Amino acid sequence: MNAMMKSDSYPLLSESAEEPSRAGSSALSAWQGGTLTCLERRDETANSASFVLVASESVRFDFMPGQFVTIGVDTASGRQYRAYSISSSPSRSETLTITVKRVDGGLVSNHLLDHFHAGSQLEASAPAGSFRLDPADVPESIVLLSAGSGITPMMSIVRWLRDCRSDVRIHFIHSARSEADFMFSDELLALSQQANFRLDLFLTQPEQTIACHTGRLTPEQLDALLTEASDNADRRRFFLCGNYAYMAMVEHWFAASGLPVEELRKESFTPAELPPAETSGAVFQLTVPSFGKTAAIADGQTLLEIMEAEGLPIIGACRSGVCGSCKCKVVEGEVERISTETLTPDDIAAGYALACNTRAHGDVIVELAV
Ligand SMILES: Cc1cc2nc3c(=O)[nH]c(=O)nc-3n(C[C@H](O)[C@H](O)[C@H](O)COP(=O)(O)OP(=O)(O)OC[C@H]3O[C@@H](n4cnc5c(N)ncnc54)[C@H](O)[C@@H]3O)c2cc1C
Numbered sequence: 001m002n003a004m005m006k007s008d009s010y011p012l013l014s015e016s017a018e019e020p021s022r023a024g025s026s027a028l029s030a031w032q033g034g035t036l037t038c039l040e041r042r043d044e045t046a047n048s049a050s051f052v053l054v055a056s057e058s059v060r061f062d063f064m065p066g067q068f069v070t071i072g073v074d075t076a077s078g079r080q081y082r083a084y085s086i087s088s089s090p091s092r093s094e095t096l097t098i099t100v101k102r103v104d105g106g107l108v109s110n111h112l113l114d115h116f117h118a119g120s121q122l123e124a125s126a127p128a129g130s131f132r133l134d135p136a137d138v139p140e141s142i143v144l145l146s147a148g149s150g151i152t153p154m155m156s157i158v159r160w161l162r163d164c165r166s167d168v169r170i171h172f173i174h175s176a177r178s179e180a181d182f183m184f185s186d187e188l189l190a191l192s193q194q195a196n197f198r199l200d201l202f203l204t205q206p207e208q209t210i211a212c213h214t215g216r217l218t219p220e221q222l223d224a225l226l227t228e229a230s231d232n233a234d235r236r237r238f239f240l241c242g243n244y245a246y247m248a249m250v251e252h253w254f255a256a257s258g259l260p261v262e263e264l265r266k267e268s269f270t271p272a273e274l275p276p277a278e279t280s281g282a283v284f285q286l287t288v289p290s291f292g293k294t295a296a297i298a299d300g301q302t303l304l305e306i307m308e309a310e311g312l313p314i315i316g317a318c319r320s321g322v323c324g325s326c327k328c329k330v331v332e333g334e335v336e337r338i339s340t341e342t343l344t345p346d347d348i349a350a351g352y353a354l355a356c357n358t359r360a361h362g363d364v365i366v367e368l369a370v
């Protein structure tokens with residue numbers, strides 16, 4: 001194993017002082033967002049680190065494995081917001097851990113990896129997201145498919161299952177470049193020796209220091225690895241997180257294999273491109289009365305683009321219609337909502353929209369207060 005790698009010292013419950021907790025079992029109130037302080041930084045690989053965070057008051061971090069938080073940090077380019085999956089388990093509810101991988105030229109990932117240490121603080125929203133394992137609806141068997149930093153929500157799922165439901169079978173199929181890029185390697189290699197846990201690791205540039213498949217994961221390999229899964233009558237659920245090409249390949253394989261689509265949960269970390277806009281070329285007016293702002297908006301342009309350009313205090317953390325940070329209210333006007341992922345039917349009926357995924361097709365009046 002590469003000498004730069006540090007083991008993720010996530011203790012087994014038997015070594016941990018803290019007992020596993022389930023939502024509602026603790027007398028402490030659930031954390032609803034606010035300032036968090038870094039208790040500990042753990043370097044996972046040369047280009048990634050976990051940050052163990054605590055709140056200033058005694059609270060319980062209540063979330064479902066797989067969910068994320070939206071954080072705000074002050075960088076050299078001002079306050080920036082991004083979404084990060086929680087990599088710790090809600091069964092260890094005193095702390096919340098995020099794990100960040102460096103993105104070339106990326107503002108926030110580089111800021112965190114270069115400047116964020118024990119004692120540093122950030123702002124975070126309450127945990128959210130529909131990519132999650134509901135503790136009330138756990139299947140007999142789980143297949144986790146991740147590539148690169150897509151491993152982080154899987155770790156929360158694995159850690160929670162190991163703490164609270166060790167009867168559930170886990171098949172973890174992970175892809176990375178090399179051993180040096182394999183996050184949580186020590187923990188996962190140790191788990192792979194346990195019952196009910198199978199690890200299939202795919203490395204494109206292996207250094208041959210650990211047992212792995214060489215090369216990219218292919219549909220043929222998925223067939224070979226998961227034939228048993230598709231033939232078996234057990235209830236299985238698949239969780240998928242990785243880059244665009246990886247996810248497209250797995251989704252295509254999933255559909256071609258005739259597996260039930262409702263058993264596939266997926267999340268993408270990279271900003272998704274919106275489908276091309278059908279535009280008449282017309283220019284409309286966007287008004288935000290509470291800020292006294294009026295601006296031109298082209299037919300088919302997103303509300304977020306214009307509100308950011310006008311300096312309005314709207315947060316576009318994921319720009320993919322996933323995190324909900326850009327929620328706003330369309331008071332009047334014709335809009336096209338592309339993603340409504342975090343909105344309830346009542347929200348939509350009341351006019352709420354995700355500004356990053358909402359296009360104007362007429363004059364529009366918007367309120368930011370939600
Ligand atoms: C729900 C959700 C959960 C996420 N969880 C995690 C997590 O657990 N760990 C983690 O490291 N990241 C995670 N991300 C990605 C994270 O939010 C940031 O997008 C990422 O850290 C890059 O931010 P940045 O400010 O460094 O780069 P930016 O300054 O925003 O972008 C720089 C360039 O990199 C591209 N880019 C942005 N994100 C990525 C990416 N992930 N991979 C490759 N290129 C990218 C951008 O398109 C841009 O061209 C998650 C994203 C979402 C939506």
Ligand code: FES
Binds near residue numbers: 327
């Ligand atoms: S920025 Fe995340 S939903 Fe719009």
